[in-house]
Amino acid sequence: LSASLGTSHMPVREALRKLTGENVLVQCRNGSVMVPEIEARVLEDLCRSRLLLEGRAVQLATVHVRGADIRHLRNLAQAHSQVSHGEGIYISLQRNQEFHFAVYRMAKSPILVELIEILWLRLGPYMRVLSQHLAPLVGTGNFRNGAQYHQDLINCLSERDGSGARFAIESDIRATYG
Numbered sequence: 001l002s003a004s005l006g007t008s009h010m011p012v013r014e015a016l017r018k019l020t021g022e023n024v025l026v027q028c029r030n031g032s033v034m035v036p037e038i039e040a041r042v043l044e045d046l047c048r049s050r051l052l053l054e055g056r057a058v059q060l061a062t063v064h065v066r067g068a069d070i071r072h073l074r075n076l077a078q079a080h081s082q083v084s085h086g087e088g089i090y091i092s093l094q095r096n097q098e099f100h101f102a103v104y105r106m107a108k109s110p111i112l113v114e115l116i117e118i119l120w121l122r123l124g125p126y127m128r129v130l131s132q133h134l135a136p137l138v139g140t141g142n143f144r145n146g147a148q149y150h151q152d153l154i155n156c157l158s159e160r161d162g163s164g165a166r167f168a169i170e171s172d173i174r175a176t177y178g
Contacts, residue, residue, distance in 0.1 A: 024121045035125040046123050047177040051170050053116050054100070058153065058169045059162040060107035069106055070158045076102055077154060081147035089131040099150055103157070103169075146172050 001012045016033050019025045025033040036042070080095035097120065104113050149172035156164035 019121070022118055022121060024124070038126055038129065043126060043177065046119060046126075047173060050116075050119050050123075050173050053112060053119065054104065054169050054173060055166040057104040057107040057109065057112050057116060058157070058165040060109055060112070061103050062157055062160045062162045062165050064106050064108050065157045065160070069102075070154060073099065073102060073150075073154050073157070077147065077150040080150065093127060093131060096146060103153065106157075146175065149175065 001016075002009045005012065016025065020027050020033055023036075026036050027033055076095065076099040080092065080099055083092040083095060101113070101116075104116055107113070149168055152171070153165055153168035156162075156168055
């Protein structure tokens with residue numbers, strides 16, 4: 001890892017220690033680390049936790065959202081929905097994350113955003129595996145990348161509809177889990 005990142009061993013060790021501490025990676029008996037095995041119960045728990053925290057974050061965001069925020073979200077949503085087959089699944093995932101966290105930061109709750117980041121970190125390896133199956137579908141019309149949920153969320157935020165915003169984000173999360 002150090003060689004591929006062009007850095008010394010210490011920053012890599014520290015990053016691995018931190019990721020292990022946040023249960024993103026697990027320590028093996030031989031001292032190496034690995035991504036935890038995918039288990040349905042873990043995915044269900046991640047989904048439940050995301051529904052709680054991200055649902056609350058968007059409700060809080062409806063209180064603080066401004067016109068400039070809505071314009072920014074529309075731009076992010078458009079960039080996400082226009083991911084082409086050539087750009088691929090990883091660009092789609094990156095743009096999706098940019099959109100979501102732009103909304104969560106509007107909640108003005110750094111601790112809530114930090115907790116959501118940890119959940120996304122733990123979900124990341126599973127999304128990486130899932131993305132290998134979704135990659136051929138990006139840009140073909142057979143891949144639903146959450147664009148409609150994002151539009152629904154933006155509409156609810158602009159109307160300051162907290163329960164509608166929560167429903168939109170929960171629908172997005174449930175679709176991903178499904």
